[in-house]
Amino acid sequence: MLDLRMIRQNPDKVREGLAKKGEAAPIDEVLALDEQRRSLLTEVEQLKAKRNEVSEEVARLKREKQDAQHLIEEMRVVSQRIKELDDRVREVETKLQDLLLRIPNLPHESVHVGTSEDDNLEIRRWEEPRQFAFEPKPHWDLGVDLDIIDFERAAKVTGARFYFLKGLGARLERALINFMLDLHITEHGYTEVFPPFIVNAASATGTGQLPKFAEDMFKLEGMDYYLVPTAEVPVTNLYQDEILNMEDLPIYHAAYSACFRSEAGSHGRDTRGLVRVHQFNKVELVKFVAPETSYDELEKLTGNAEEVLKRLGLPYRVVLMSTADLGFSQSKKYDLEVWMPSYARYVEISSCSNFEDFQARRANIRFRREKGARPEFVHTLNGSGIAVGRCLAALIENYQQEDGSVVIPEVLRPYMGGLDRIAPAKKL
RNA sequence: GGAAGGGUGCCAGAGCGGACGAAUGGAGCGGUCUUGAAAACCGUCGAGGGUUUGCGCCCUCCGUGGGUUCGAAUCCCACCCCUUCCGCCA
Structure with missing residues (x-):
């Protein structure tokens, strides 16, 4: 969410920033509602001050056994008026809030303007x-040939875009998860978190999935x-x-979770394999x-994700997204793309972003620089460190041998019981 | 799922219709005392919003949302969460 005061003070800057993202946001409407809200507040607050004052007077009169009936009559009317105005304030605030929650974040000044994904910039390889x-x-x-992935039976058991991992495939997936987590927690300074895989609407709003992207998630029936x-x-x-202490910052968390995506609107794209599925594993880094440190932190975060690919020996490149390819909540984003022989191109395997205070404002995550200081919003960042399913796919493709085995x-060998190769097995 | 109890400031905990943004402890912060520290004592100590050049003034917030009332932390309704017991269960 953007800061309403900032929009009020620099509406043109906001319009300009959103235009770079190719978004026409209803700034005029926001400004009008904001104006309305403040004028209603001024009116209703004056009445409330009056009411408070008179109520005290009523209390005093009653204590002194005097008649207060005329004041009570008078306030009955005032209270009615307050109720009406409060309703209007609520109405206006709801509208305003709803608009604000749907306005995307502004791009950072270091992000170049683009109009499509072709404008993204390769940074390094x-x-x-x-x-x-x-x-x-x-x-x-x-x-399938190695009998470590089974799409057919997953289609039977669940449906399209699901898969079973079997035998050494399942173990390899688990090895990747553990390798990634261990790397981040022991060498990169992240604290491991094992989160719930189900969240409520407030949380999904906090990070920006709601209200705009509800159809991308699986919602639990009736809840x-x-x-x-x-x-x-x-x-x-x-x-x-929460209000965090300055000395607790920065906070780094690494978390494994399964990820569930409805992939609405992606029919026909990447239909084969593990690249686009409804459920996959991921190790996520969150800061x-x-x-004032968030852009340095973004570089470090990206480096932490890259380290996974380096150690796995998977060729990749880092791409800076242009304004056109920035997500709703993001100010700046790097994608890590791994070489995928079957696609004969680089495929996204990690996305590292700085959200500045956009998510923090929605989720109300603040910190205090020192005791007594005003709370400020933190900056949040996150990046895949990295997507496990796509990593497994890239790994077996890049490490395949002519005889059909995979080195x-x-x-990863310590995580695979010392095994150095997956060989074709008798199929079950 | 059933029954009972409960959600109040950083924490503990009182208040159960009118001087309560909230007693009292504790923690924290500042000070007095001390060579220093502890103890003791004094002071300070929530968030959001409106308005103002500023000092300030005002409004809101006692789980959340409604309602009753001139006036609600306090009464009523709904929901959420927590604790304990029972049931079920990995």
Whole structure:
């Protein structure tokens, strides 16, 4: 959520920023409602002050056994008027709030203007894609041939865009999760959190999924609960409605969670394999920091995510999103894209963003610089560190051998009982 | 799911229609005393909003949302959450 005062003071700056994102936000309407709200408040608050004053007078008269009937009559009318005005204030505030919750965040000044995903900027590249001396198989064939992924039975048991991992595939998934978490908590300074996989509407509003993107989540029947689309939601909301101490910042959390996405509107895209599914695993990194440090923290966060790919030996590139590809809540975002032989291109595997105070304002997460100082909103950041399913896909594709087996990267072997290779097994 | 009890400031805890934004402890902060510290004593100590150049003034907030009343932390209704017991259960 943008700061209403800021919109009031710099409406043009806001319009301009949103235009860069290709958004035409109802700023005029916001300003009008804000004006209305303040004028109603001035009126109703004067009446309330009057009422408080007279009520005290009534109390005094009653104590002195004097008649207060005329004052009571007079206040009956005033109270009625207050009630009417309060209703109007509420009405206006609801409208205003609803508009504000649907206005996207502004891009940071370091983000270049773009109009489509073609305008995104490659920042750096790590290692070059492997040259295969044979025709590499896509992971959906490899996984099936190795009998470590089963799409068909998942379609039977659940439906399209689900999968079973089996045998060493399941173990590899688990190994990746543990490897990533261990790296972040022991070397990058994150504190592990294991969050709920279901959140309420307030939390989903806090991080920005609601109210605009309700259809992207799975909602529980008859309840105000949603399956988490990412651990970002529960973990960012850990400190909702809290005032943190300056000395507690920065806070770094790493969290594993399953992620559930309805993938509404993506019919026909990436229909095969593990790239676009309704449920996947992810290790998420979340930071709460003082505003002046958040862009440095974004660079570090991105580096932490990159380290996962480096240690796994997976070629990748870092891409800076233009204003056109920034998400609703984001001020600046880097994507990590891993080389995917089956796509013959780089595929998004992590997204690292600074939200500045946009989420903090929605979720009411503040901090105090020192005792007695006014609370300020923190800046929140998060990034995948990294998406496990896509990582497994990239891994088996990049490490496949001509004989159909897959070599396990060195760093994962301790998590795989020392195993160095997944070989084709008898299919079940 | 059933029954009972409860949600008040950073924490503990009183208040149950009128001087209550809230007693009293404790913690924290500032000070006196002390070589220093402790103790003791004094003071201070919530958030949001409106208005104002500023000092300030005003409004709101006692789980949430409604209602009754001239006036609500206090009464009524609904919902949420917590605790205990029972049932069910990994």
